[in-house]
Amino acid sequence: MTLILDEVTAASPETSPACSLENYLALPDRSMDERIAAARQRLGSTAVLLGHHYQRDEVVRFADFTGDSYKLCRAAASSGADFIVFCGVHFMAESADVLARPGQQVILPDLNAGCSMADMAEISQVESCWETLEHLGLAGETIPITYINSAASIKAFCGEHGGLVCTSSNARAALEWAFARGRRVLFLPDQHLGRNTGYAMQIPLNEMAVWDPWALAGGQSAERLASCRILLWKGHCSVHQRFLPSHVDQLRAQYPGIQVIVHPECRYEVCQVSDALGSTERIISLVAEAPAGSTFAIGTEIHLVNRLARRFAPEGKKIVSLDPTGCLCTTMFRISPQHLAWALENLAEGRVVNRIQVRPNIKQWARVALDRMLEI
Numbered sequence: 426m427t428l429i430l431d432e433v434t435a436a437s438p439e440t441s442p443a444c445s446l447e448n449y450l451a452l453p454d455r456s457m458d459e460r461i462a463a464a465r466q467r468l469g470s471t472a473v474l475l476g477h478h479y480q481r482d483e484v485v486r487f488a489d490f491t492g493d494s495y496k497l498c499r500a501a502a503s504s505g506a507d508f509i510v511f512c513g514v515h516f517m518a519e520s521a522d523v524l525a526r527p528g529q530q531v532i533l534p535d536l537n538a539g540c541s542m543a544d545m546a547e548i549s550q551v552e553s554c555w556e557t558l559e560h561l562g563l564a565g566e567t568i569p570i571t572y573i574n575s576a577a578s579i580k581a582f583c584g585e586h587g588g589l590v591c592t593s594s595n596a597r598a599a600l601e602w603a604f605a606r607g608r609r610v611l612f613l614p615d616q617h618l619g620r621n622t623g624y625a626m627q628i629p630l631n632e633m634a635v636w637d638p639w640a641l642a643g644g645q646s647a648e649r650l651a652s653c654r655i656l657l658w659k660g661h662c663s664v665h666q667r668f669l670p671s672h673v674d675q676l677r678a679q680y681p682g683i684q685v686i687v688h689p690e691c692r693y694e695v696c697q698v699s700d701a702l703g704s705t706e707r708i709i710s711l712v713a714e715a716p717a718g719s720t721f722a723i724g725t726e727i728h729l730v731n732r733l734a735r736r737f738a739p740e741g742k743k744i745v746s747l748d749p750t751g752c753l754c755t756t757m758f759r760i761s762p763q764h765l766a767w768a769l770e771n772l773a774e775g776r777v778v779n780r781i782q783v784r785p786n787i788k789q790w791a792r793v794a795l796d797r798m799l800e801i
């Protein structure tokens with residue numbers, strides 16, 4: 426299978442019928458365990474498996490390293506393995522390929538594991554936003570920052586225009602870096618992370634404007650664009666945007682003393698009434714460091730919440746999802762044990778399937794933007 430995307434080539438060689446993905450998808454999850462473990466063993470140190478915290482248990486249990494986007498980015502950048510098998514979503518595998526050493530290959534077990542937030546900013550839209558800023562004489566004093574949840578072409582745009590990448594664990598440091606170099610930040614593509622981080626840095630909401638890529642001139646007047654300090658792209662995570670302040674009220678009424686921890690991709694109104702915000706890695710640390718018997722409501726993806734609930738139950742810690750119906754990231758869920766077994770067994774047979782390769786011209790500037798993040 427060969428798939429040509431805007432900035433990425435993901436190619437798989439022809440496989441024999443026995444190794445075709447359809448044959449794996451017909452089998453039950455549990456039957457994959459031994460096959461994954463055996464293929465993993467055959468690959469030895471030639472492969473490293475990275476697993477994001479939102480991955481399913483049946484997949485993440487095979488990861489050599491788990492982490493938030495930042496930690497996994499670092500793990501990819503420092504890995505000596507020939508193959509980096511990324512159990513996460515597309516933008517994570519792209520970032521790993523940008524940071525990979527020559528000869529290293531990055532594999533995403535299911536190419537359909539995307540991110541709906543990353544899809545909310547297209548490079549042509551970002552370029553037209555920038556043209557408007559240029560036309561108004563504002564681009565020179567604006568630093569573009571993109572959340573890592575974005576296409577490699579947008580990271581490259583930021584690198585080329587004096588900006589950088591951030592994750593949820595270093596967004597504040599990235600904004601500080603940017604404000605040392607310009608008076609305004611264009612923050613892509615998650616308006617909530619940009620707003621929550623800016624507000625925590627004492628930037629008032631009336632100094633932030635939202636750029637709507639579907640509206641004429643972003644839906645903003647020239648005066649507003651000139652006066653704002655943070656221009657927030659109108660993007661969001663549909664998983665995290667589901668959490669509401671009413672969920673916080675309900676759980677506080679139900680469990681007096683409960684601590685509410687949410688991911689900064691949640692709405693401003695939710696973050697304001699929560700006890701703490703943090704990346705997935707930080708959420709885990711906050712729960713781990715809390716005294717036995719603590720109770721938490723967590724506003725993030727349901728696989729992580731359920732895993733924390735099981736892990737900390739023996740310490741008497743009670744953990745519930747902030748939204749009682751749970752919030753599933755359907756694209757993270759696409760990495761199934763069957764996809765992982767298929768990718769690993771093919772790799773063990775010398776066939777690289779679902780390789781993610783960022784085009785060299787994009788890679789060069791995306792690397793600049795990622796390196797700036799890794800340096801701050």
Ligand code: 13P
Nearest residue numbers: 493494495592593704705
């Ligand atoms: P973290 O970097 O906090 O793991 O977040 C990644 C993500 O996609 C959250 O939705």
Ligand code: SF4
Nearest residue numbers: 540541542662664754
């Ligand atoms: Fe993207 Fe949201 Fe899923 Fe994170 S949880 S990968 S931001 S869709």
